[in-house]
Structure formats: structure tokens, C-alpha cells
Amino acid sequence: MKSPFTGLPIAKNVALKRPIAVMVDGSKAALPQSGLQCASVVFSASVEGDIPRYMAVFLDEIPTKVGPIRSARPYYIDWACPYQPFYVHCGGSPKALERLWNEKGIVNIDYIYLINGKGRETEVSNYQFFHRTKDRKSPHNLYIDLQHFQKEVSKKSAIGELHSDIANFSAYESIPHDWTPKNVSLIHNLEITRKQLLNHKKKIFFNYSKKKQKFERLFYCEESKKWQPHMDQNTSDIISIDNLVVIETGHDVIKGDLKGRVMIKTLSRGKAWFCMNGFMTKGSWLKITADTAIRFFDLKGQRIKFKPGNIWIEVISRKEKVKILSASELSPQSH
Template sequence: MGQSQADIIYECLAEGGITRMMGVYQSVEGVGMIGSVRSARPYYLELALGHDALYIHAGGSEDAYAKIRSWDVDHFDAVRGPYQGRSPDSNLMWRDADRRKNNGLEHSVVTTGSAIETYLPEEVRREHKEDYRYPQQFTDDGTPAAGEKAVTVTVPFSNYKTGVFTYDEESRTYLVEEYGQPYIDGNTGEQVGVTNVIILQTACSATGDSLAHITVDLTSGGEGWYACGGKIIPIHWSKADRSSSFVYTTEDGEPLVLGRGKSYVNIIPLKSEVIFA
């Protein structure tokens, strides 16, 4: 819920071949219910730090908790923090009764844009840090001029999860599908659509712990793809350190200019083969 209003959706692998999404909102004003809110992992912290963001979560791996402390992440936790209420709109987050009954306890934590605006502590900053700069450039039409046709882009994360993006001429967006079905925003009942589809390939490795946690390398850089306007091109990506933003360039080293609109960033294993037609 609320994903269609996110400015950026990141999707990465979690345990067992499943994935999780992280929504980035420049503003939560007017955003309805958001959820479910899930637990932290170190690489999601790196994504949040790259946007100088306030990170909202419900629990986390022990490694994530350790890095929240050592990396000084601005975070708000519904499990080991004072941010979970007993009823709707009573705190920053709460457990939705219907979701708890039908989807399970771990999928039941939700929030809303208005709850975030109301319950963030007064001392929490509402503006970016003074030295923060977001490097991404935008234009009204980000269709890559030399791109190959890409009406459908298929993005495999694992044997369990594959994302599909189908270009819609009328809305000039890629409509998102997962598990063979449209990816629907529960607030609006409409399929999620994005202007930009970005695919980053990187090393995703098992940590070897008993909970099957993984690591996702977000700082070594690598290859990827960019789709917009029904066309796709190969790109390079980099992230200087855990607190830096992603930098995207074309194959000839020029800065990648995105279409003005919402973006979906797929972070997939090196061995995954992207298919487009």
C-alpha cells in the first residue's frame, strides 16, 4: 500500500529468494496507508543513507541493528523503539488488524503519511543535511535515443521472484507485474506504473548464518540497464561509499539523464539475465 506514491522503489533480494521493496518519498504529504513496514537489513540502510533519508522500519537483523548504531542512521523502529501504537493513528506505526489476521504478524505493521507527519519527534530534521547533494539529472522525456526496443522488460531476482515491466503508451509508464499478476497499490486499486526502470547487477552472497541472511554489494559498482519510453540501454553504476548516492552513466561515460517521474530500481544478482523485447 502506498507504493504508487513513492518517488523511488528499490527492490532487493532478502532471505530464501524472496524480495523486499523500499519506498523513498520526497514528501509524505497526502500519502495514504504505507505498508507493510518490514525489518531492516544492512543494505537497505545503505540505500537510505544514500538519500540522506529518515529510515522507518519494524525490527531488523542483528547485523542491521549493529550498523544502525555504528553508522548513526536516523531511524524509527516499531519493534525495539517507542513508535508502535495499539490502534490506528495512535503512533508513528501500528499493526493493522485485518492484515494481521489475513497476512500474518510480520506483514501487519503499517503507517500513513499523516502519521509520519504527526508523530515524528519535533527535534527530527525535516530538511536534508547542508552538505547533501543528489546527483541525478532529469528531463521531460528520458527515452534513450539509441536504445533498443523494450516494450516488456523481465527482471529475474531468483527462481522464486521475477519482475515484469510492460510499457503503456497511454500513460508513458512501465506497468509493474509480479508473480504473474499486476502489482496493485492497495490504496488506489490501480497497477503501479513508473517512468524509469533501472536494473543494477551486483554480488549477492549468503552470510552463512542460520537465518539465511544475505549481503548485497552496493559499493563496488557494475553494469546494468535503463529503460524509459519503451527503449532500453546498458549503463554503468557506482556508489562511492555507504552514505553516497548511486551514480548512473551511459556506456560512453556520460551522466544518465532520467525521465521526470517515478523510478523503480531493481538490484539483482550478477548471474541474472535480463530479457527485453
């Protein structure tokens, strides 16, 4: 059978396991992260201070080391809910923790609760699959051994077929058969400029590798004034993506929040860009309720068909800019 996340062939006993969603630190001190390349799906968004954070969803591959692990936010929980995952995190905002305490579909795996012996009956009681490394300072050094974790929770792991697949999948070698030159653009690079609250900018770059037939993720380093590859420590290689999705939605700083936390609008619809095999098409995304999966559509309202493989979903605000570069334009190495 096929994986509900990647569309790739997967053993039935694996497909019936509960997915594992892990909150991964995106700050500079967390680089390079471990395990993102093995994730079936990654949601990339910002927390307070415009610091990136990732929710990596694992099903097809289960790595031994994932992290550094950080705290939960409500919008990630909205994205996770339809897949009924084990939700691995280290604390969270007050609203996120309240939500997780009352959420029935998600199995809450909170490191802070586990080490303090405050886990609920639905949670595991052992936290030995977590560990802190000595090469980094806290809080950027907490990791989880997902293979150890999966063995620990094997009795709670099977949930049957997922209620919500994340996308439609179609096997093809080049572009989907239903794409035409009128709604498809050949691209070499995709650049996202993030304007921060402090009025300086961050840039993210996705470079298409013809050799890999994948998009590679890079970020602009202000200190060196150079593009840096976003590496995965487990593989010692740049993060490579089969299906790149950029979605635009509302971002608002929560009034009265002393830490300047943000609320990202998840139950809505908005613009989207879909990139695979060196091509891009525009469309939209839609999420009706917390319990329904996010859906992706082309400009004709038809469900997007993705290339079998991993999906990276980059979430941006309406103030941020997406720039599509053709093969004849500058690559990040020449900026």
C-alpha cells in the same frame, strides 16, 4: 524548485524536509502493499529465502498508509545513507541494527524499540502513527501513517538541501536528445528471471503502457500460472513507473548465518539497464562509499538523464537474467 529524487516541481518547504525511507514487506502474505506508488524512489532487492523487500523513499508525496513494514538489512542502509532519511523499519538483522545504532546521518525509527521505550534521544518517543490491521496476520500487518508521522517529527524534519541527488533529470517528451539509435532500443516489455537457491524460478515483468507512458510491474504466479499485476492497495491500481533501472551486483549467502541471510554488494560498480518512455539503454552504476549516492552512467561514461518522475531500482544478482522484448514480441498476457 525541483525534487532531488523525481526532478518534478516541488515546494521549497517540502524539498527541505528530511526524506522518509520505509522498509516494505514483499512476501506473498503482504500483497497488495500500500504506498509504493507514492514513493519517489523504490529500491527492490531480496532478503533470505529470496523473498523480495522494498525500501520506499518518500519526499514528493506523503501517503497516510504505508506497509506492511518489515525489518532492516545492511545493504538497504547503504542505499539510504546519502539521503539522511528517517529510516522506518520493524527490527532487523544483527548487523543492520548495529549499523543503525551507530549511523549518524540516519534517524532510526524502529517500531520494536519504540514500543519497548528504548528509543535514543534522536528518535521520536511516540509510536501512535504505527498500527496493525486485523485483515492480515502478524508480521504482515504493521503499517505507518506517514502524514501523522511527519507532523510528529516536524521539529526534526528539516535538513536543508540534500547533499546527494539520486540522478540527473532532463525534461523531454520522447527520448533524451543525447540518445541515438545506436545505443537505444525500442522495447515493449522487460522480463527478469530470478533463479532461487531452491532451484525454482521467479519471474518479474515490466510492461510498457503507451497510454500512461509508464512501465507497469507484474509478477508470475506459480499457483495460477498467470501474470498478476503488482497492485498498490491505496490506489487500487497497478504500480506504474516513469524510470525503470535494473542493476546487477554480487549476492552471497552469509557463512554461518543460521537464517541464511544474504549480503548484497553495494559499494561497487556493475551493469545496468535504463528504461523510460518505451526505450532502453545499457550502462553502469557506481557507488563509492556508504555516504555517497548511487550514480548511473551510459556506455560513454556520461550521467544518465532520467525522465522527470518516480524511479524504481530493481536489484538482481549476476545469475539472474534480463530479457528485453520488443513491441512485436509476446506480452505477459499471452504467455
